[in-house]
Amino acid sequence: MGQDIYMDWGSSGAGLLHTPGGVQDTYGVMCANKLKVQSAVHEVLCSYGFRDIQTPTFEYFDIFSKERGTASSNEMFKFFDRGNNTLVLRPDMTPPIARCVAKYYKDEHMQIRLCYIGNTFINTGKYKGKLQEVTQAGAELFNDGSSDADAEMVALTIECLLKSGLKEFQLEIGHAGFLNGLVKEAGFTEKETAKLRSLIESKNFFGVEDLLDNLTVSKELKEIFLKMPEMLNNLGEAIEFVKARSKNEDVYKAMERLKKLEDIVASYGFEDYITVDLSMLSNYSYYTGVIFRAYTYGNGEAVATGGRYDGLVSQFGKDAPATGLAIVIDQLMIALSRQKLADTELIQGTMILYTQPLRDKAVKKAERLRESGRIIQLVRKSSKKTEEEYREYAKRMGIENVLYLKSEDETEDWNVGAWRDTKI
Secondary structure: OOOOOOOOOOOOOHHHHOOOOOOOOOOHHHHHHHHHHHHHHHHHHHHOOOEEOOOOOEEEHHHHOOOOOOOOHHHOOEEEOOOOOEEEEOOOOHHHHHHHHHHHOOOOOOOEEEEEEEEEEOOOOOOOOOOOEEEEEEEEEEOOOOHHHHHHHHHHHHHHHHHHOOOOOEEEEEEHHHHHHHHHHHOOOHHHHHHHHHHHHOOOHHHHHHHHHOOOOOHHHHHHHHHHHHOOOOHHHHHHHHHOOOOOHHHHHHHHHHHHHHHHHHHHOOHHHEEEOOOOOOOOOOOOOEEEEEEEOOEEEEEEEEEEOOOOHHHHOOOOOEEEEEEEHHHHHHHHHHOOOOOOOOOOOEEEEEOHHHHHHHHHHHHHHHHOOOOEEEEEOOOOOOHHHHHHHHHHOOOOEEEEEOOOOEEEEEEOOEEEEEEO
16 A cells, blocks of 8 residues: 655656555556456346446536535545536445436336446545555446345345355345434434444444433333344344334334345345344445445455445436445455465466567467467567576566477477477
8 A cells, every 4th residue: 555655756756656645556466366356246246137337437526415425525535627616536436326327217217237347535534544546346226125126235245255256254234224213213313313323333332321321212222222232143033122112113114124135135045144233334324224244354344335225316316216235346355365365376378489580470379379268478589688587587477388489490388497399
């Protein structure tokens, strides 16, 4: 990751070698693995009937306003166009896609399935150690408000992670309406609710208890708030516990929705990958229903997020329920690397080494081999470099083998660590 350090822009150009804080170069084996994972995830998304969409890297600031965005104003990279309009690098992919659906699919009332791979940008500030540019691959499903659609997003996330090579992970699933309903029933103010959410998000339930002791709240509702982190293993029992203490219909509906989702995910055979967590919250203000995050060991950040956002598209002029997911490719790559599930060697196919008189022969041979699906790079041998230098170069670059056109009648086939003569 780039470092926030003083830059010396001297004539040597050494200062130009650094990247800004929060961004990084991706190259070599790391880049090859990332593209491989992106391709695997994209293949799964397409297999579920999702079609690609690309939106601009920057949009008008209002697209990501407080009601529609996932980042606060001071967390966005802003700049101005010639008309003095405020533009931002997109901090999230979902609002721009919602805008597109309202614009290009205004009269479509059946399912709309869109997927993407793109970079998002969050200005996290100095010294926080987080990437400010990350790659996401995701899917958005519009015009379907069913629990089946929620479950499909969960199943699709699981299948994408499995296809990427990840083996051990868990999806934590919650519902935005659960806490919202409890807060409404308790009659908390906006300030009290914000404090409560902050404590629950950080899993500080000792702090939650202290806060509730200083607020006017019924004994029954207090029991629910404090029991939230424990209601994980048996959703049926949790529903009975909550129904005996809450009178809010939104709370009931949220729990029943989670029970339906749990049953449907089981039909996909993925029940072992999910955990229902009633204390789960989201910083995304537009989520209205089921929400989820995927975690794995070796990485404290979520490798995938998602959920239902039925009110977002209507802010752009079209009523459409919606649900989606986002695979955070950079976090996924960190997990794969730490779990030693990523490739450690980059195989670059075959190099054809030739002298100038054999150029035509080398070009024709390269064309034939490429037509058969092989990866071929052509390198003209310099008289100033030895054969051993080219062999060492091939090893450094991870090249599988070298065909050295030594003469019209002789080709040497060099393998890693050894080479042999071949007559052609």
